[in-house]
Amino acid sequence: MPPATRRGNGQVRAALEPTSRLILRGGLASLRPLFGSDTHPRPGRPYTTSGRIHTLAGISLVPRNSPCLCGSGKKYKRCCLDRERELPRKCDALEELVGLGSMFPLLRPDCPEFDAWAATRQTDDVTRELIEEGGALLPEVERERIARAHAQEFPDVWRSLVGDLGDQAAAEQAAVIGAIVAALAEADGVDPTALALIERASEELGDDPAETLALALDPTDLWSIAEATAAGDAVAEIPDALDDDAYEVLWTAALEAEAARLWSQPHERRLARLVERLRKQLPFAASATASAVLTEACAAYASDENVRTRLAALLLADSLGALRQAQTLAAVAA
Helix, strand or coil: CCHHHHCCCHHHHHCCCHHHHHHHHCHHHHCCCCCCCCCCCCCCCCCCCCCCCCCCCCCCCCCCCCECCCCCCCEHHHCCHHHHHHHHHHHHHHHHHHHHHHHCHHHCCCCHHHHHHHCCCCCCCCCHHHHHHHHCCCCHHHHHHHHHHHHHHCHHHHHHHHHHHCCHHHHHHHHHHHHHHHHHHCCCCCCHHHHHHHHHCHHHHCCCHHHHHHHHCCHHHCCCHHHHHHHHHHHHCCCCCCCHHHHHHHHHHHHHHHHHHHCCHHHHHHHHHHHHHHHHHCCCCCCHHHHHHHHHHHHHHHHCHHHHHHHHHHHHHHHHHHHHHHHHHHHHHC
């Protein structure tokens, strides 16, 4: 039986499983598998970030022996034919580079000035002017961090992307643009379905601030697709023959251990920002009870390290639903 159906974590959590939560709020539906069907980093990258795979070579409308349309005076086959063949590969690489900020939330800007600006700019219409406005708020050191972070963590994948695009500077610029777009796309409120659940289950949730916050936050705003993969590998080691109670104990322990192993100061800063952003949005109209429970949960997060630790593990558990969804999209596209 797969982990999603074996998890317990209380009746409240069972009422809204991670996969359904992510489908309702978007989650990783817009995030594409970068690493291929097994989601592990590898230079080959057979899939584009849209999940499509190229199986046919492009067909040119220009005869091979005709003069090249670029005006060089050479035959097309000796001039721009190879460039045309390279175009799909360049486009795929550019799409993946721009998508890094969505799949790897720690690539998104870590800058108070940018956060304050982005809080007032959440919109579905992300224009070039908006990207440039946000980019101007980032210090040079932060732009460099975003541009180089993925290369440091996955050097082989980065070299492959840069090689396909053919321009290191353009690759870095695409990563920064994608990080800004992903930051602007972060939800600026609690999903209505999750908010309704918190409202209905306020008595049960009142004693568990980490559970309350985990329902209100999007796990893909904290954990990356690579980290979700590592968590999935960890729980896959648990023997499936165990009874439900024993399985749940080991499942919870495995995710807590994996969250502790993956945890870093950037994770800590990002989670604190997510909770603080939620706190500033309170109270929610027509949800007085849920708002009160969330207010108490935010206060508990600020004062209790155990709440912070458990919240990180719960969100990592929820990221498994997003990972399964991304894997399903890749399988369907194949």
